[in-house]
Amino acid sequence: MGSAHTQVIDDVVDTHRYPLDDPGSAAWRAVVDRARAELGQDGCSVLPDFIRPELRAELRAQGAAVAPAAHYRVERVNAYNIPLDTVLPDDHPARLQMDRGNAFVARDQIPADALIHQLYTSAVFQQFVADCFQLPALYEYADPLAGLCLNVVSPGMSHPWHFDTNEFTVSMLTQRSESGGSFEYCPNIRTPATENFADIAAVLRGTGDRFVRQLELRPGDLQLFQGRFSLHRVTPVAGTTARHSAIFAYSDRPGVIGAVERTRQLFGRVLPAHHAAAAHAVRGDRLLD
Numbered sequence: 001m002g003s004a005h006t007q008v009i010d011d012v013v014d015t016h017r018y019p020l021d022d023p024g025s026a027a028w029r030a031v032v033d034r035a036r037a038e039l040g041q042d043g044c045s046v047l048p049d050f051i052r053p054e055l056r057a058e059l060r061a062q063g064a065a066v067a068p069a070a071h072y073r074v075e076r077v078n079a080y081n082i083p084l085d086t087v088l089p090d091d092h093p094a095r096l097q098m099d100r101g102n103a104f105v106a107r108d109q110i111p112a113d114a115l116i117h118q119l120y121t122s123a124v125f126q127q128f129v130a131d132c133f134q135l136p137a138l139y140e141y142a143d144p145l146a147g148l149c150l151n152v153v154s155p156g157m158s159h160p161w162h163f164d165t166n167e168f169t170v171s172m173l174t175q176r177s178e179s180g181g182s183f184e185y186c187p188n189i190r191t192p193a194t195e196n197f198a199d200i201a202a203v204l205r206g207t208g209d210r211f212v213r214q215l216e217l218r219p220g221d222l223q224l225f226q227g228r229f230s231l232h233r234v235t236p237v238a239g240t241t242a243r244h245s246a247i248f249a250y251s252d253r254p255g256v257i258g259a260v261e262r263t264r265q266l267f268g269r270v271l272p273a274h275h276a277a278a279a280h281a282v283r284g285d286r287l288l289d
């Protein structure tokens, strides 16, 4: 193709291994088919060394440079992100409360030429990811804050067990912690037809290890994940180095903007675009969790 779009991708992505510049080719199909098979199997697919390994140091440094802009606010939550005062039976897993201590750097704090921002806005990247998820197309959020975030989990903090409200998540570790900070998930522990509260409660209480899988992620690996059915978390970070991951938020429809209150909770601020969207009654709370 040779357009400016694909040139950016060629500089950033190992296109021998991941031929984003050649949609529909046999090599493209092979990579996409493997991702689809893994997603179908357990809702998760990791594409190792998606970013060229020689750019790993730059990827880390760019994340670390914006991490101080993260909005910190420890929030008391349950795995379902429903109000803590919801009346529930004694053994309901939503009664177990946790501290969500991760912090988000918003899209408008991430320079447009940062590697993660270039990827997020790349048309060929979007087409590739959509194909992996078997969607005709994916759209960037219209939300000026939530579309692309850096998720910062500082020492002593964790991103506790939860389900995502959105159907799919695209993410990339940019900085590893010294210890802890592992991504853990329970493949398809619930289905559209089955809540499976007993097994979920066991995981939340720490007695459900048999359901838990741990991912070995390295900075620059691309992770495709369906967090609606697979309970997941980032384990508490230990040591002195924070864990950083980029969250690329896409939707299968254009125009998504977060709700005003949720935006204030996650980012500590709200922009005119959020108020304008609320005024037009655009429902769009398919945010990060």
Ligand SMILES: O=C(O)CCC(=O)C(=O)O
Pocket: 151, 159, 164, 169, 171, 183, 227, 232, 234, 245, 247, 288, 289
């Ligand atoms: O940061 C991560 O690796 C996981 C993030 C996550 O689960 C989420 O944002 O919903």
Ligand SMILES: [Fe+2]
Pocket: 162, 163, 164, 169, 227, 232, 288, 289
């Ligand atoms: Fe999640």
